[in-house]
Amino acid sequence: MAREQLDAVIVPRADVHQGEYVADADARLAWLTGFTGSAGFAIVTADQAGVFIDGRYRVQLRSQIDLGHFTPVHWPETRPSAWLAKALPQGGRVGFDPWLHTRKEIAGMEGALTDTGIALIALDHNPVDAIWPDRPAPPVGPVRIHPDAIAGESAAQKRARLATDLKAQGQAAALLTLPDSISWLLNIRGSDLPKNPVVQSFAVLSDSGDLALFADPAKFDADLRAHLGNHVHILPHDALAAALTDLEGPVRLDPGSAPEAAFRILEAAGTTVVAGPDPAVLPKARKNAAELSGMRSAHHRDGVAMVRLLAWLDRQDPAALSEIDVVRQLEGLRRDQGILDISFDTIMGAGPNGAIVHYRVTEATNRRLAAGDLLLIDSGGQYADGTTDITRTVPLGDPRPDAVGPFTAVLRGMIALSRARFPTGVTGGHLDALARQFLWSQGLDYDHGTGHGVGAALCVHEGPARISRVSDVPLEPGMILSNEPGYYREGSFGIRIENLIVVTQADAEPGRQMLGFDTLTLCPIDRRLIDRAALSADDVAWLDAYHAQVRTSLSPDLQGQDLDWLTAATEPLGQV
Incomplete structure (x- = not known):
């Protein structure tokens, strides 16, 4: 920085392709700070370094960075331009690698810095690379x-x-x-x-x-x-x-x-x-009939793996297992169904670890399961014909009473979005509140989007459509999105229920076009945390119909104890 006459340097999470995931050779933010989340950036000055992260990563960040050297900065509440205006003198020079930032990002920051006298300086060489002695080689994976x-x-x-x-x-x-x-x-x-x-x-x-x-x-x-x-x-x-x-x-x-x-x-x-x-981007998001057929086939096989996992888990003594044990069991069951890879690092959060939205279990954090814990399982597989992403939250032992209300609110929000009917031109921003309404009524919320786009045998996170307050992309038939409201009580538990849904044509009066959703994911939703009295008749009807579909679809590929478990887990709610 001194050689380049810079007062600050921006270190983004991104690589030259602006993807969510980066190769080891491009993991500059992780190498510099220790933070491994999928979104964020750092701004380094001569005497301080702020690491900017959103609500998904605030717990994770504090556990990964050295707080003696790096300062967590809540973003987007604090904009980088405002932080720089306080940190730097008039006329400050801020270096950035122009291959790692988009035109939109740089134009926005330059506009916000207009009255500060601070200038953004495009660099010919990345300053992190200059001090990274053992930087890995670029990936050379086969095609x-x-x-x-x-x-x-x-x-x-x-x-x-x-x-x-x-x-x-x-x-x-x-x-x-x-x-x-x-x-x-x-x-x-x-x-x-x-x-x-x-x-x-x-x-x-x-x-x-x-x-x-x-x-x-x-x-x-x-x-x-x-x-x-x-x-x-x-x-x-x-x-x-x-x-x-x-x-x-x-x-x-x-x-x-x-x-x-x-x-x-x-x-x-x-x-x-x-x-x-x-x-x-848009043609890729509008899945055709063959892509949808492949996705349905992949979700069928994935549902078999998930049922086998949940049936196995119910047969175990929780105290005999750790998070890593369950991850290994699930990934083995998915291999039996023909996955090429998992679609993202499995999130297996027991008890307080479940409250870390993008928790990744390591040998250092691996928690043993215990009766009374909630276990949040967010996982997926990459199959040759499709990509899956599913979350289920299950109680270990007797359900904890303080989780029943939030779980039921999350479930009702997921059902409300699943049942939504809407005119063409509606965006995910219009629909986001449907999934949050029952949490909001209890004074609760979650700090992540309700849904992201999903690729067909491609990236589990895909643009441009999503279900989020900031989304302005109209939903179109063939788009696949996640439907995943949640609730997280720091230090205690996390709840998330996630299915993948596809936008479809819906019935409408003559002269009007309407859209809706069809659910791709096939796996029972645990009912032990449901407050039955809080559900509407429509909620019960949807859940019973979904479970009937799951049972009909998956039963032919299950046997013995696994089939018995599925049969019991998909009984109509009124008969439980």
Whole structure:
């Protein structure tokens, strides 16, 4: 910082692709601070370092960072511009790596700093890399073909469809920077990132449908090259900057996901840049019939694994188990169902660990189970034909009375969202309150979104749609989202119930179009924490119908004690 005449440096969680997960080589924030959450950033000055995190990570952050050196900063309550204005003198210089920040992010921060005299300085070299002596090498995971039968459309058809849109918009090309967009577009899957089957790459799609793919050429064997065809040209990562310099415009870049550096390279070359959405994002989110069929098949197999896990758990003495024991059991049962990988680090939080929203059990934190605990199980699998994400909360032994009210409120919110009917044009921001209403009536809430988009045999977190107060993306048929309200009492317990749901056409009066949701997840919801008297008749009807569907779907693939458990767990609520 002193050599570069900088007063501060921003260290984001992001890599050059702005993904939620980063390779070890790009985990700069974790290396510098010790914080391993999936969102956040640090601002380092000569005498202090603030680590900015949202409500999901406030408990986790305090357990991971050295509070003698790093200061937790609640974000977005405290904006980085406000923090910098207090921390730095007039005329302060703040360095940032333009490959690790989007144009939207930098423009917003520059606007907020306008009256402070503080300047953002784009750096040629990352300052963390300069002091990271044992930085890991970039990932070199193999690439595989994602069959057209599962994708429902060939890569050539997808390229042609997106190229037609570019031409109609008067754009000569688009830069794609999101690996899941590129993996979807080319019907390929990779292993560069654990749990996310993407190929770390950039791509330039022209209005002719030709595509330049910037990735490690060594990953693509003859079969893959034949799959991609002669109109896809594979180039090394480091050829991107020169290719952008030579590109003829107009070129579309997404200011919300493309690196600031890409904008600067094109602008310096005099190329016309058009700000617009990644052309693959919406088509990828609207799953076709083949993708939905694959997702339903994956959820069926995943439901079998989850039932076997919950039946096994009910047969155990909790005191004989730890969180890691249950994680290993679940992952083994998913392997029996053919997973390629888990879809994210399994969250297995017993008692107070369940109150840590994105808890990850380690040997250091591994808690032994105990009667009276709630066990929060949030997990998922990556199958060849689909991606799953499910959360169930189960009591160990007799249910604790103080959890019954919050659990019932969470369940009612999940049911309300599952049953929602709404006109076209409605966004997740309009629907978020449906899942929170019963918690709000008790003066309770949760500090995370209600739902995120989910990819089809891709990333478990996918844009652009979500169910959140800040979402402004209209929901469309084929979009898959999570439905996961929760409640967390720090130091005591956590509750979350999560199903995946798909947007579908719904019945409506003539001349009006309505949408609704169909549930993909197949697994009983524990009823021991339900306050039956608090449920409405509609709540009971939905839960009984859901459990009947689960029983009918999964019974043929279960036997013995597992089948007996499923039968008992799916009895109509009035008969329990």
